[in-house]
Amino acid sequence: MEDIVALCKRRGFIFQSSEIYGGLQGMYDYGPLGVELKNNLKSAWWKSIVYDRDDVEGLDSSILTHPDVLKFSGHTDTFTDPMIDCKSCKARFRADQIDDKCPKCGSQDLTEPRPFNLMFKTSVGPVTDESSYAYLRPETAQQIFINFKNIIDSTSRTLPFGIAQIGKSFRNEITPRNFIFRVREFEQMELEFFVLPGHDDHWHKSWVEMRTKWWIKQGIPKDKLNVIDITGDDLAHYSKATADIMYSFPHGDEELEGIANRTDFDLGSHTKNQGSLNIKANVKENNKSNSRLAVQNENKEWIVPYIIEPSAGVDRGVLAVLNEAFTNEDLGDGKTRIVLKLKKHLSPIKAAVIPLKRNNENLVNKAHEVKSRLQKYQFGRVVVENTGNIGKSYRKHDEVGTPLCLTVDFDSLEKNTITIRDRDTMNQESISLDNIDKYFSDYYSDA
Ligand code: ATP
Numbered sequence: 001m002e003d004i005v006a007l008c009k010r011r012g013f014i015f016q017s018s019e020i021y022g023g024l025q026g027m028y029d030y031g032p033l034g035v036e037l038k039n040n041l042k043s044a045w046w047k048s049i050v051y052d053r054d055d056v057e058g059l060d061s062s063i064l065t066h067p068d069v070l071k072f073s074g075h076t077d078t079f080t081d082p083m084i085d086c087k088s089c090k091a092r093f094r095a096d097q098i099d100d101k102c103p104k105c106g107s108q109d110l111t112e113p114r115p116f117n118l119m120f121k122t123s124v125g126p127v128t129d130e131s132s133y134a135y136l137r138p139e140t141a142q143q144i145f146i147n148f149k150n151i152i153d154s155t156s157r158t159l160p161f162g163i164a165q166i167g168k169s170f171r172n173e174i175t176p177r178n179f180i181f182r183v184r185e186f187e188q189m190e191l192e193f194f195v196l197p198g199h200d201d202h203w204h205k206s207w208v209e210m211r212t213k214w215w216i217k218q219g220i221p222k223d224k225l226n227v228i229d230i231t232g233d234d235l236a237h238y239s240k241a242t243a244d245i246m247y248s249f250p251h252g253d254e255e256l257e258g259i260a261n262r263t264d265f266d267l268g269s270h271t272k273n274q275g276s277l278n279i280k281a282n283v284k285e286n287n288k289s290n291s292r293l294a295v296q297n298e299n300k301e302w303i304v305p306y307i308i309e310p311s312a313g314v315d316r317g318v319l320a321v322l323n324e325a326f327t328n329e330d331l332g333d334g335k336t337r338i339v340l341k342l343k344k345h346l347s348p349i350k351a352a353v354i355p356l357k358r359n360n361e362n363l364v365n366k367a368h369e370v371k372s373r374l375q376k377y378q379f380g381r382v383v384v385e386n387t388g389n390i391g392k393s394y395r396k397h398d399e400v401g402t403p404l405c406l407t408v409d410f411d412s413l414e415k416n417t418i419t420i421r422d423r424d425t426m427n428q429e430s431i432s433l434d435n436i437d438k439y440f441s442d443y444y445s446d447a
Helices: 002-011 032-051 067-072 141-146 148-155 200-217 265-270 314-325 361-375 390-399 410-414 433-445
Strands: 014-016 028-030 056-059 080-085 092-094 114-117 120-123 133-136 161-170 185-195 225-230 241-249 252-261 306-313 326-332 335-340 349-355 381-384 404-408 417-422 428-432
Touching (some): 002 390, 200 225, 265 306, 349 390, 361 381, 404 433, 410 417, 417 433
Parallel strands (some): 056 161
Antiparallel strands (some): 014 028, 417 428
């Protein structure tokens, strides 16, 4: 983990938030390369969930959430961790993480476990009172449920279909830790997939398989992923079945994504006319909603769809792919190199164009010309690396996972050729500049 954290800072992937003022715990900022990597991971998810399928629509909803949404979802009452306070040093810990003494000062003068709500509350508008508050959403899912009718009405979707959303979520985690694994502000990639009751077991199984395959495509080896079925008290009260995709993070086996069968709990909780809808889940009585969140079957009966929810963390995904890609390679003769063997579709920089000499105008101009030609394919960022030191440039781009380095030398000016170096094999080949567009677009078009 230390190697990854150090590389992230050194090369501009991830920084501690508000670092110059001592840092804000549980928050991180994604730097120039981190934002590219994160966007690439999110795009890969969006592509596989929305574009490659014909049964999913997208959504981008507000972060600030009406208190009633989180009241009827159950978050206001139950989105808590039991906490213990140390009466001596005032430190607070999750009850399941301590024994009978304070991990900070050793005192045994502790409170009984008490619930601590994980949601951030804020006020909306000029007056701050009990009628003007809202929450920062603790998950992206709730806004999908409450937009169900808007999306059905505007798209004429019939079951089964899904709504996908990527966005920020906020949880006041008691003990944020393990770099970007457990943070207080994070991003989720969530799909709510609506199905007929009775078809839910099939879809749950199928989504667990599809999501596992997707992580493998992002560069996580199958043997580092472990799907576990959550049972007994660990199963959320609304869930009929939950499978967690666990990954061997540097600090241990932990959840990367959860796939839950949420039954009719969510639409049942947020719908009006609950009494007439034959809702199976145990929902809070709702007398505020003005929308019927149900669909009609062929006999014109109203049905509240069941929901299968694959919910993945973007930040945990970034940590997992970085961990897999990070390689300290032995080159023989006592030499090593750090290389980030990211899948090429995830690499923050798609190609670095390097002029052999930084002060030679013709070489530098040629490099910029090549960069512009390649940038227009929109596969991602292409840069000109004008350090004048080829070895240093290669080392840098190995460390940040750039798959291709293209060196512009005097042959480029005289013989119209360019040298392409492959990150993983370090092989170099010289090709005609006339073929560079095809080479580049062929290389990335299957990524
Ligand atoms: P955990 O048990 O690790 O706290 P959870 O079961 O509460 O996770 P979910 O509510 O199922 O998590 O959220 C779905 C996904 O969102 C998780 O699989 C994870 O990838 C991500 N996630 C949840 N909490 C955090 C957090 N504090 N920091 C980063 N990612 C998170």
